[in-house]
Amino acid sequence: MARVIDETKLVRVHEAAMELIVEKGYAGASIFLIAKKADVSEGYLYRFYKGKEQLVNSLLDNTLKEVSEILDTYFDKHESAITIMEGLLSAICKIAEKKPVQIKFIFVMLSSYNFTASEDIKNNMIETLNKLLIIGQKQNVIDENVSVDHFFTMLIIYPIQFINFRLKQFLRKGTFSRKDKKSLIEFVTETLKK
Amino acid sequence: MARVIDETKLVRVHEAAMELIVEKGYAGASIFLIAKKADVSEGYLYRFYKGKEQLVNSLLDNTLKEVSEILDTYFDKHESAITIMEGLLSAICKIAEKKPVQIKFIFVMLSSYNFTASEDIKNNMIETLNKLLIIGQKQNVIDENVSVDHFFTMLIIYPIQFINFRLKQFLRKGTFSRKDKKSLIEFVTETLKK
Amino acid sequence: MARVIDETKLVRVHEAAMELIVEKGYAGASIFLIAKKADVSEGYLYRFYKGKEQLVNSLLDNTLKEVSEILDTYFDKHESAITIMEGLLSAICKIAEKKPVQIKFIFVMLSSYNFTASEDIKNNMIETLNKLLIIGQKQNVIDENVSVDHFFTMLIIYPIQFINFRLKQFLRKGTFSRKDKKSLIEFVTETLKK
Amino acid sequence: MARVIDETKLVRVHEAAMELIVEKGYAGASIFLIAKKADVSEGYLYRFYKGKEQLVNSLLDNTLKEVSEILDTYFDKHESAITIMEGLLSAICKIAEKKPVQIKFIFVMLSSYNFTASEDIKNNMIETLNKLLIIGQKQNVIDENVSVDHFFTMLIIYPIQFINFRLKQFLRKGTFSRKDKKSLIEFVTETLKK
DNA sequence: TATGAATGAGCCTTCATTCAT
DNA sequence: GATGAATGAAGGCTCATTCAT
Numbered sequence: 001m002a003r004v005i006d007e008t009k010l011v012r013v014h015e016a017a018m019e020l021i022v023e024k025g026y027a028g029a030s031i032f033l034i035a036k037k038a039d040v041s042e043g044y045l046y047r048f049y050k051g052k053e054q055l056v057n058s059l060l061d062n063t064l065k066e067v068s069e070i071l072d073t074y075f076d077k078h079e080s081a082i083t084i085m086e087g088l089l090s091a092i093c094k095i096a097e098k099k100p101v102q103i104k105f106i107f108v109m110l111s112s113y114n115f116t117a118s119e120d121i122k123n124n125m126i127e128t129l130n131k132l133l134i135i136g137q138k139q140n141v142i143d144e145n146v147s148v149d150h151f152f153t154m155l156i157i158y159p160i161q162f163i164n165f166r167l168k169q170f171l172r173k174g175t176f177s178r179k180d181k182k183s184l185i186e187f188v189t190e191t192l193k194k
Numbered sequence: 195m196a197r198v199i200d201e202t203k204l205v206r207v208h209e210a211a212m213e214l215i216v217e218k219g220y221a222g223a224s225i226f227l228i229a230k231k232a233d234v235s236e237g238y239l240y241r242f243y244k245g246k247e248q249l250v251n252s253l254l255d256n257t258l259k260e261v262s263e264i265l266d267t268y269f270d271k272h273e274s275a276i277t278i279m280e281g282l283l284s285a286i287c288k289i290a291e292k293k294p295v296q297i298k299f300i301f302v303m304l305s306s307y308n309f310t311a312s313e314d315i316k317n318n319m320i321e322t323l324n325k326l327l328i329i330g331q332k333q334n335v336i337d338e339n340v341s342v343d344h345f346f347t348m349l350i351i352y353p354i355q356f357i358n359f360r361l362k363q364f365l366r367k368g369t370f371s372r373k374d375k376k377s378l379i380e381f382v383t384e385t386l387k388k
Numbered sequence: 389m390a391r392v393i394d395e396t397k398l399v400r401v402h403e404a405a406m407e408l409i410v411e412k413g414y415a416g417a418s419i420f421l422i423a424k425k426a427d428v429s430e431g432y433l434y435r436f437y438k439g440k441e442q443l444v445n446s447l448l449d450n451t452l453k454e455v456s457e458i459l460d461t462y463f464d465k466h467e468s469a470i471t472i473m474e475g476l477l478s479a480i481c482k483i484a485e486k487k488p489v490q491i492k493f494i495f496v497m498l499s500s501y502n503f504t505a506s507e508d509i510k511n512n513m514i515e516t517l518n519k520l521l522i523i524g525q526k527q528n529v530i531d532e533n534v535s536v537d538h539f540f541t542m543l544i545i546y547p548i549q550f551i552n553f554r555l556k557q558f559l560r561k562g563t564f565s566r567k568d569k570k571s572l573i574e575f576v577t578e579t580l581k582k
Numbered sequence: 583m584a585r586v587i588d589e590t591k592l593v594r595v596h597e598a599a600m601e602l603i604v605e606k607g608y609a610g611a612s613i614f615l616i617a618k619k620a621d622v623s624e625g626y627l628y629r630f631y632k633g634k635e636q637l638v639n640s641l642l643d644n645t646l647k648e649v650s651e652i653l654d655t656y657f658d659k660h661e662s663a664i665t666i667m668e669g670l671l672s673a674i675c676k677i678a679e680k681k682p683v684q685i686k687f688i689f690v691m692l693s694s695y696n697f698t699a700s701e702d703i704k705n706n707m708i709e710t711l712n713k714l715l716i717i718g719q720k721q722n723v724i725d726e727n728v729s730v731d732h733f734f735t736m737l738i739i740y741p742i743q744f745i746n747f748r749l750k751q752f753l754r755k756g757t758f759s760r761k762d763k764k765s766l767i768e769f770v771t772e773t774l775k776k
Numbered sequence: 777t778a779t780g781a782a783t784g785a786g787c788c789t790t791c792a793t794t795c796a797t
Numbered sequence: 798g799a800t801g802a803a804t805g806a807a808g809g810c811t812c813a814t815t816c817a818t
C-alpha cells in the first residue's frame with residue numbers, strides 16, 4: 001500500500017492560504033509562500049485543487065458556508081428573532097476570537113470584485129435572512145422600516161467590518177475583547193429594533 | 195500650456211488605475227493595461243511614482259483625503275451635528291452617483307490588509323469624528339452609548355459597504371438610486387440617534 | 389504464474405507508451421497517462437527501467453529489432469533478392485495493418501535527433517542490407533548504380549514514410565489498404581530495379 | 583523615441599529555436615535555452631508570439647512556405663517538368679548545404695503527430711504537385727503509373743529523409759556533399775521516369 | 777511486490793521596471 | 798520630457814521520480 005493521505009496537511013494548506021491572503025492579498029499569497037508556510041511541497045495542493053483560484057474559491061465557500069450554517073442552526077432551534085440574531089452575532093464574535101483568520105479572510109474576499117460567494121450559499125443566506133426579518137418585525141424586535149438590504153448589511157456586514165477595523169488596528173490596538181463583543185451585539189440589535 | 199497637458203495625463207492614469215483595480219484587483223491592474231487605458235506610455239508614471247505600489251497608495255490617500263475634507267468642510271461650516279452628518283452622507287452618496295469608481299476603490303482598498311490610509315489622514319479623520327461625536331451627543335442627536343468605533347463604522351464604513359453591495363449586485367440589481375440615498379441617510383442617522 | 393501476470397503488465401505499459409508517444413509526442417506522454425492507460429501504478433515501470441527515457445529507448449530498440457529480425461529471417465530463408473525485399477515490404481505493411489502503432493512509433497522516433505537506434509541493431513541491419521544489395525545487383529533486380537544509402541532509404545524509410553503520411557492524412561483520408569500495399573511494393577521494387 | 587526594434591534578435595530567436603528543437607525535440611527546447619542561445623531575454627519572444635507553440639508553428643509554416651515558393655517559382659518559370667523537378671531538388675539540397683537546420687527542422691516537425699503544415703501551404707503544394715505530375719507524364723519524364731502519393735513522397739519526403747539520415751549520421755559521417763546532391767537528383771528523377 | 781502520495785526541479789508565461797532613444 | 802523595447806525575477810503549474818507502506 002502507498003503512503004496514506006495526511007489530512008493535517010490539507011488543513012495546514014488552508015490555514016496558510018487564508019493567512020497569507022489576509023496578510024498579502026490574493027496575488028501576494030504565492031503558491032511558494034503558501035506551501036512553505038504549510039510545510040508542504042509546492043505541487044501538493046494541485047492534488048486537491050485545479051489551481052490557486054479554485055483553492056481560494058473553495059476556501060471562501062467553506063468559510064461562508066460555516067457562517068450560513070450557524071445562522072440556519074439558530075434559525076431552526078429558536079423561535080425568538082432576538083435570540084437568533086444574538087446567537088448569530090455571538091457566533092461570529094466567537095469565530096473572531098478563536099479563528100480570527102476566518103473573519104479576516106471573509107472581510108478581504110467579500111470586498112473584492114473578483115471573488116463572490118457561490119450562488120447557493122448566497123441564496124440560502126438571503127432566504128433565511130428574509131424569513132428572520134419578517135419574524136423579527138412580527139415579534140416587534142425589528143423596526144418596520146428596516147429593508148432587507150439594511151438588515152443584511154447591519155447583521156452580517158457591519159459586524160465583520162467592525163471586528164476587522166479593530167483587528168486591522170485602524171482606530172486602536174488590534175484585539176477584539178469580550179467587552180467589544182457585548183457592545184457589538186447590543187449596538188446591532190438596538191439599531192435594528194429602532 | 196505644457197503643464198496643462200501633463201495634468202490631464204496624470205489624471206487619466208489615476209482614473210484608469212482606479213477603474214482597473216476595482217474591476218480586476220490590484221494584481222490584475224497591470225501597468226500595461228493602466229497605461230493603455232490612460233493612453234499614456236508604460237514608462238510615464240515612473241516619472242511621478244516610484245512604482246505601482248506607490249501609485250496605488252497615493253491614490254488611496256487622495257481619495258480618502260477627499261472624503262476627509264468633505265467632513266472637515268461640513269464640520270467647519272455648520273454647527274448642527276445632524277446637518278454635518280447628513281451632509282457627509284449626502285456627499286458620499288453623491289460621489290457614488292457621480293464617480294462610483296471612487297467609492298468602489300475605497301471599498302476595495304479599505305478591506306485589504308496590504309494597504310492602509312496614511313497616518314495623517316487617519317488621525318485627522320478620527321479627530322474630527324471624535325469632536326463630532328461629542329457635539330452630536332451634546333445636541334442629543336447621537337445616543338450616549340455610541341462609542342467612537344461604532345460611530346466611525348456606522349458613519350463611514352456602513353455607507354460605503356451598503357453602497358458597494360448594491361453596486362456589486364450582491365443582493366439585487368446594481369444601481370444606487372435617489373430612494374436608496376434617502377433610505378441610507380435616514381437609517382444611519384436614526385441608528386445613531388437611538 | 390506470477391511471472392505471467394507481470395509480463396502482461398509490462399506489455400501493457402509498452403503499448404500504452406507507444407500509443408501515447410505517437411498521439412501526444414514524447415513530452416505529452418506522461419508517466420501518469422501511460423500508467424493509467426496500462427492500468428498500472430506510476431511507480432511500476434521504475435522496477436524495469438531507470439526512467440522514462442530508458443523506457444522509450446528500449447521500446448525503439450525492440451521495435452526496430454523486430455523489423456531487423458524480419459529482414460534477417462527472410463534473408464536466411466530465401467535466395468532470391470526480390471523475394472526477400474518483397475517479403476520485407478510485405479511484413480512492414482502487415483505491421484502497418486495489424487499494429488499501426490508500431491509503424492507510427494518508428495516513424496515518430498526515427499525522425500528525432502534525440503533518439504537513435506542502438507549501434508548493434510543499426511550495424512546488423514546495415515550489414516544485412518549491404519549483402520542483400522550485392523546479391524540483388526548480381527541477380528539483376530537492383531540497378532548497378534543504387535548506393536547503400538539509397539537502398540536503405542528506399543527499402544526501409546520510404547515505406548515507413550509513405551504509410552505514415554497516409555495514416556497522418558497528409559494527402560488524403562487516413563487508411564492503408566491492400567491496394568496501397570501492392571502499389572507500395574511494386575513502386576519500391578521497380579524503383580530499385582532501374 | 584523608444585529603442586528601435588532589433589530585427590537581428592528575432593532572427594536569432596528563430597534560429598536558436600529551430601536548432602534546439604532539432605537537437606532536443608520540442609519539449610527539450612525550453613524557452614530558457616532558446617533565449618540563452620539567441621542571447622535574448624526570456625520574455626522577448628512573447629512580444630511577437632503568444633507562446634512557444636505559436637512560435638514553432640510559425641517557424642514550421644515559414645520554412646515550408648519557403649520550399650513551397652521555390653516549387654512555385656520553378657513551376658512558373660519553366661515548361662519542362664524535368665527542369666522543374668531538378669530545380670526543386672537542387673534548391674532543397676542547397677538549403678541542406680547552406681542552412682541545414684531548416685531541413686532538419688522540417689524533418690523533425692513533419693514526423694510529429696502534434697504539428698502539421700497549415701492547410702494553405704499544404705493545399706498549395708499539393709495543387710502544384712498535381713499539375714506538375716500531369717505535365718511530367720505528358721512530357722514522358724514521369725511514368726504513367728506513378729500516383730500523386732508516390733510522386734509527393736518521392737519528390738519531397740524522400741530527399742528530406744535521405745539528407746537527414748546523412749546528417750543524422752545514421753549510416754555514415756554526417757555531411758551532405760556535392761556528389762550526394764548529384765546522386766540524389768539522379769536517383770529521384772530516374773525513379774519517377776520509370 | 778506494487779502502489780500512489782508526495783516531492784521539487786524546471787517549465788511556460790507575465791509584468792513591473794529600466795533605459796536607450 | 799516621453800516612449801516603448803527589452804529585461805528578468807517571480808509566478809502558477811506539471812510531471813518524472815522517490816519511497817513509505
